[in-house]
Amino acid sequence: MLTTLIYRSQLDSSCHSDALNVLVDHARLRNAALGITGIMLYNGQDILQVLEGSEEQVEALFQRIVMDKRHAFVVELMRDYGPRRRFENVGMLLFDLQISSPKTVLQSVLRYSKLESYIVSDDRVFKFIQSFITRENNARQHRDKPAEAWTLSCEPHPLGEPLGLIAGQSCQFALQPIVEPYEGKISSFEMLIRGNDGGNPEQFFANLDSAKIYEVDLQTKAYAFALAKSLKIGSHKIAVNLLPMSLVNVPGAVEFLVEQIQLSGLQPEQVIIEVTENEMISGFNTFNKAIKALRGTGIGFAIDDFGSGYAGLSLLTKFQPDKIKIDREIISNVHLSGPKQAIVKSIVSCCTDLEITLVAEGIEKLEEWRWLESAGIRRFQGFLFARPQLNGVGDIHWPHMLR
Ligand SMILES: Cc1cc2nc3c(=O)[nH]c(=O)nc-3n(C[C@H](O)[C@H](O)[C@H](O)COP(=O)(O)O)c2cc1C
Structure with missing residues (x-):
């Protein structure tokens, strides 16, 4: 053809x-x-x-x-x-x-x-x-500064040695930092759910009784907050993923979250709830009520995998979160693709006007990071900087300019 x-x-x-x-x-x-x-x-x-x-x-x-x-x-x-x-x-x-x-x-x-x-x-x-x-x-x-002009240097376990498997829990959590490389700063940690043996989250959810899925999803956050306390995260922020319907279907969900956050010595403002774009669209009206209640407590709210669903930017006419994480599919090889670059630029412009913090996730290459920095993004998550570490924070690789 x-x-x-x-x-x-x-x-x-x-x-x-x-x-x-x-x-x-x-x-x-x-x-x-x-x-x-x-x-x-x-x-x-x-x-x-x-x-x-x-x-x-x-x-x-x-x-x-x-x-x-x-x-x-x-x-x-x-x-x-x-x-x-x-x-x-x-x-x-x-x-x-x-x-x-x-x-x-x-x-x-x-x-x-x-x-x-x-x-x-x-x-x-x-x-x-x-x-x-x-x-x-x-x-x-x-x-100005192509990827070849940069190298990475390792900061080992910034929060000390990981804790290993924690006994008596139905699940574990792995932490992955979100970093601001130019500032050399950790901006938050995403706490990713894992099976009770440290295995992948799909396995964990597959083994759940479907009638209890929202209840369990909500309850697991208590482990995440307790882990943040054990790891002494100090004033860092943490982000946890939640099924939006867990907020709607489980009575007293928001109160439960606030109670568990406080029990772990954290402030609600330190916690960000992440929900994927697709999940948000499907139950928007009911979900919106729960979000209001959540924000009323000071807990932050982020849209995950932004750009993967079909609502895209129009979602922002109905609702503006504190933070948006751009879908990894758009980020992957962004330095090589004109269409991906055009989409990222429009998201950056929109989020700048609306004062929404942007995070690019799934960064694996210096070239991707360089392009995204030049497009105005400052916060990054991905294997290039740090891999998720079970019950702890793994090595962080910070970029430095070669002389
Ligand atoms: C900007 C640029 C444009 C090029 N355009 C062509 C082209 O249209 N056709 C072509 O055969 N080679 C083109 N080349 C050269 C190819 O990269 C390559 O050197 C050439 O095809 C010989 O490949 P080979 O040595 O693997 O056989 C271009 C190179 C550059 C830097």
Whole structure:
């Protein structure tokens, strides 16, 4: 199937215009043999390339291009399918914005294209091209301190040695810190439920009597608060996950939480209840009442896995939590994906206007963290910084700039 792929990247400073011209001359011949057509735009720093051809050939070429050391920060912007090519007779053509004015480049691109003007005006490919030509490029902001300029150093068990399995409990908890790397600060700990042998939470919930699921879900929080006390978390905040219906279906749920929090010597303001976006949407009206009661006590409220459900940002028209955790699916490889970057930017902008704290979870790569910091996110959770540790806090890996 005819596929169009567009990506953006930054040419290495060692690769000058002359070298780029040679590269494109070679590419033109190779592409012609592979049935690939397209154009490349260059503004002295950034590249925008359009590749069109069979899905297999375009994908194979893109994989080669991504690995090419002559450019960096390759971000895929678009992948689409269509009935015909935009640049039929061009194996690869370079348009250098340093040599010609934006207007001339735009006119040349349109001249080379084989599409009628009524198609061009609504065509996403041409919109990407037009924006690149006319707009000050927006990739520049990510150029300052790339992932390679950073390294990680280990802070072992900040709260002392983990406690090991705690006897006599139906479940255990593993703590994973949420960190602010620039500040070198732990902002809170998420307490993740585990089976009574430390095993995964699915197993724990699968073994429960379905009639008791909400009651048990609520009661387990007492173990979490007691553990926070044993670990001497001090003034740190803790976050626990709760099924929203546990607040609705179990009588006196909010009072129970406050009582257990106080019994463990914590303040309600130190505790954040996390609920996933999907769960919130399904029972919003009933749930909203319970949330009001919860907030009335000072307990914080966060939406987990934000972006995974279909309500998305419209959920925020009905309800604004203290904190939003962006779904890991959006975070994963965000540095490589234009659509993911656009979604994160819109969430950042919305949460900035609404003064909602943002956390990016599931961070595994320095590149993901670098991109998210440059987009304005300050709090992070993920294996890159710290793994969950049963009944304790594991090593934290803090990023540092290499000299
Ligand atoms: C910005 C940029 C764009 C490129 N575009 C193409 C292209 O359109 N076609 C192509 O064959 N090679 C292109 N290359 C070169 C490929 O990355 C790669 O070097 C080339 O396909 C040879 O791959 P091989 O040595 O694995 O055979 C491009 C490289 C860069 C840095």
